[in-house]
Amino acid sequence: MTNIGKFAELLLLLIVLTDFAVLGSSRLSACIRAIAIQGVLLGILSLVIDDPRSVHAMALAAGTVAIKGIVLPFFLRWAMREAAVRREVEPAIGYMASLCLGSLAVGASFALANRLPVITTVDLLVPIAFATLIIGLLVLVTRSKAITQVVGYLILENGVYLFGLTQLSRVPFLVEIGVLLDVFVAVFVMGIVVFHVNREFDSISAANLVELRES
Amino acid sequence: MLLLAILLIPAVAAGLAYLLPRRGLRLSLLVLTSVIHLALVAVLWTTPDVTALRGWLVADSLGLIVLTLVSVLFLAASVYAVGLLREESPRGGRLFVTCLLGFLAATSLVSLSHHFALLWVGMESTTLTVAPLIFHRHDRRSLEAVWKYLVLSSVGIAFALLAVFLLATSQPVLPGVRALLLDDILANSHSLEKSWLRAAYVFALAGFGTKMGLAPLHTWKPDTYGEAPSLVGALMSGALTSCAFLGLARFTEVAVAAGLTDFTQPLLIAFGLVSLVIAAAFIIGQADVKRLLAYSSVEHMGLLVLGLGVGGIGVYGSVLHVLNNGIAKGMLFLVVGNLVLATGSSVAADMRGMLKLRPWSAGLLLLGLFAVTGSPPFGLFVSEFSIVSGAIRQDHWIVAAAMLVLLAIIFVGIGGMFLKIIFGTGTTTAIEHEKATGDTTLLLVGPLALAGLVVMLGLYIPTPLQGSLARAAQLLGGIAP
Numbered sequence A: 001m002t003n004i005g006k007f008a009e010l011l012l013l014l015i016v017l018t019d020f021a022v023l024g025s026s027r028l029s030a031c032i033r034a035i036a037i038q039g040v041l042l043g044i045l046s047l048v049i050d051d052p053r054s055v056h057a058m059a060l061a062a063g064t065v066a067i068k069g070i071v072l073p074f075f076l077r078w079a080m081r082e083a084a085v086r087r088e089v090e091p092a093i094g095y096m097a098s099l100c101l102g103s104l105a106v107g108a109s110f111a112l113a114n115r116l117p118v119i120t121t122v123d124l125l126v127p128i129a130f131a132t133l134i135i136g137l138l139v140l141v142t143r144s145k146a147i148t149q150v151v152g153y154l155i156l157e158n159g160v161y162l163f164g165l166t167q168l169s170r171v172p173f174l175v176e177i178g179v180l181l182d183v184f185v186a187v188f189v190m191g192i193v194v195f196h197v198n199r200e201f202d203s204i205s206a207a208n209l210v211e212l213r214e215s
Numbered sequence B: 001m002l003l004l005a006i007l008l009i010p011a012v013a014a015g016l017a018y019l020l021p022r023r024g025l026r027l028s029l030l031v032l033t034s035v036i037h038l039a040l041v042a043v044l045w046t047t048p049d050v051t052a053l054r055g056w057l058v059a060d061s062l063g064l065i066v067l068t069l070v071s072v073l074f075l076a077a078s079v080y081a082v083g084l085l086r087e088e089s090p091r092g093g094r095l096f097v098t099c100l101l102g103f104l105a106a107t108s109l110v111s112l113s114h115h116f117a118l119l120w121v122g123m124e125s126t127t128l129t130v131a132p133l134i135f136h137r138h139d140r141r142s143l144e145a146v147w148k149y150l151v152l153s154s155v156g157i158a159f160a161l162l163a164v165f166l167l168a169t170s171q172p173v174l175p176g177v178r179a180l181l182l183d184d185i186l187a188n189s190h191s192l193e194k195s196w197l198r199a200a201y202v203f204a205l206a207g208f209g210t211k212m213g214l215a216p217l218h219t220w221k222p223d224t225y226g227e228a229p230s231l232v233g234a235l236m237s238g239a240l241t242s243c244a245f246l247g248l249a250r251f252t253e254v255a256v257a258a259g260l261t262d263f264t265q266p267l268l269i270a271f272g273l274v275s276l277v278i279a280a281a282f283i284i285g286q287a288d289v290k291r292l293l294a295y296s297s298v299e300h301m302g303l304l305v306l307g308l309g310v311g312g313i314g315v316y317g318s319v320l321h322v323l324n325n326g327i328a329k330g331m332l333f334l335v336v337g338n339l340v341l342a343t344g345s346s347v348a349a350d351m352r353g354m355l356k357l358r359p360w361s362a363g364l365l366l367l368g369l370f371a372v373t374g375s376p377p378f379g380l381f382v383s384e385f386s387i388v389s390g391a392i393r394q395d396h397w398i399v400a401a402a403m404l405v406l407l408a409i410i411f412v413g414i415g416g417m418f419l420k421i422i423f424g425t426g427t428t429t430a431i432e433h434e435k436a437t438g439d440t441t442l443l444l445v446g447p448l449a450l451a452g453l454v455v456m457l458g459l460y461i462p463t464p465l466q467g468s469l470a471r472a473a474q475l476l477g478g479i480a481p
Helices: A003-023 A028-049 A055-083 A095-115 A125-142 A146-167 A173-201 B002-019 B023-046 B061-087 B094-112 B116-137 B140-170 B182-187 B194-212 B220-227 B230-257 B261-283 B289-310 B313-343 B359-372 B379-393 B397-423 B441-459 B463-475
Strands: none
Touching: A003 A028, A003 A095, A003 A125, A003 A146, A028 A055, A028 A146, A055 A146, A055 A173, A095 A125, A125 A146, A125 B140, A146 A173, A146 B140, A173 B116, A173 B140, B002 B023, B002 B094, B023 B061, B023 B094, B061 B094, B061 B230, B061 B313, B061 B441, B061 B463, B094 B116, B094 B230, B116 B140, B116 B194, B116 B220, B116 B230, B140 B194, B140 B220, B140 B230, B182 B230, B194 B230, B194 B261, B194 B289, B220 B230, B220 B289, B230 B261, B230 B289, B230 B313, B261 B289, B261 B397, B289 B313, B289 B379, B289 B397, B313 B359, B313 B379, B313 B441, B313 B463, B359 B379, B359 B397, B359 B441, B379 B397, B379 B441
8 A cells, every 4th residue: 555545544544533532522622623623634635635736636625624624613612602611411322322332333334335346545435434424423413512413514524525535536626615615604504593592592502492393 | 698697696686685775675676586587487498408517507307397486486485575574574684685585596506407516506505595584583483493404404415415426436437428417427327336326316315305304304394384484484395395306306317317216216105105194194183384384395295206206107297296386385385474474373273264354365275275285176186196197007006095095184184274274263263463464465466376377287288398397207217198
């Protein structure tokens, strides 16, 4: 394996570590830091996987680092300060259990990826994309704070993005920027809603949102 | 040029609406834009298969049907919006009108895209432009509704993006064949890698299915439709879900061309039947009109995928049903909106005997009852009949029988509630809301026009439309009658 390939695999392993950091942490600021690091790692990874000299890869890497590594974490931190919350309260599944489920997800992803045809020279890319996707869903479903749910959505989206890296050279640049911008606006709108949830309920617990149900 | 104009005019108008200082100007801009949009769409019908941006945008038969539906509904809704925002608009309707126009641009993009990633961008934009519209009232309940909607449809849209990437993976690298372009994929459909394509289809069904509100991915729907302004409910249940169906249909076109119908059809039938069962279960005994309409929307989305799933003439019925359901749902939401304006509540028990209080809206509601349950002579009868006969002709006897039973249950459920609203007397006769507004002309024009269209589609389908329906059905693996 080439040095570049090894570097890519190292980055992917670090990405899984950031997934687990979110899964095992109750402090929101730690979750946001983990998601920021993950954004930067994704940006570097897109440079490593494509030809690093292509303008396309460089612009995409810069856009990813700027949006996923800097702007969105900054914005989430702002929402957190506005809402004055620090910790996740009692997730539906405990932290140890979430970590175990996360490990299971990684195992299942490798099993699944082994059964699909090989599409990239970086062996870890597809399984880790699937694992990140599943862990994102897990965070989204099991955590009760609205901000943590946004973090879960971002991890899910990053998993999809990782898979998209296998098709990097084929998807036109404008489309990638469109995707990136859409994610940006989505999180922005969610952040605004989080802000309103805080004002209305004096807490950003999505668990408070239970008024609407079938009677 | 024409296609770009259809996308850019609403987008530019959206920006302009935010800058305009006065409400009157903003509302005129809204109506003017929707009239121009509809006029441009009408021109598209006279010039078939217009292409722009090297094949990224094409007005093909299926896309044009959805685009026309969106444009017609939007015109009806924007006239209604003028009537509504005159009565109540907390913040001058600035963000409201901007998001409405943005929604028109996004749905037009979905209808015209022949590039899967571009279609995805359009789909995601519809979610984002509609979220502030749901939150229009700025209270707790609408906040909860918008949060549920954002979280669920964001997950759905992430799955749809994965489906797009999986589709790209299934496409081998061939010289001169562009990735993710529908026409290039269809022209080389034999070379697609089947296992990746199956994965792509599963995620497309889950992703666009969430946006359509197929059971069991429908849980956002009753809350969102229940809390959003009726006008937004009309656009979502008529236009937005049809665009999501179009997304699924594009993936279906590819799957059909690659010979995967044996894989896709059972999946579609299963989702369709589950949606019908869930809709029937929650329509019986429902207390809130808007939530009832939401479950009725789950029902009709189920019928759409059932039609695709049974194949044959069912596919034709399905494409026709997109139009019929969109128009009927749009009309019903606007009419129910009028009743809510009169009584200040969307609980059915608070709005009995509306025939005396609001004769026009109550009459339209009666019409809507028969339209939405698929009685003759309305358009929905024709399309539902085609879907059932498709099921019978393809030897899906059990599916056809289950459909008929469930449709009958739903008819009883909706009929029971609507008839009480229209004719009911009893102790809780409607108390006129203190700020109640009458059935003004502006609030009635839209629903009346839509009612006319849904009757027309039941009696007579214009020749160009008939041709488009047949071509669309063929692309999706079906046949025309």
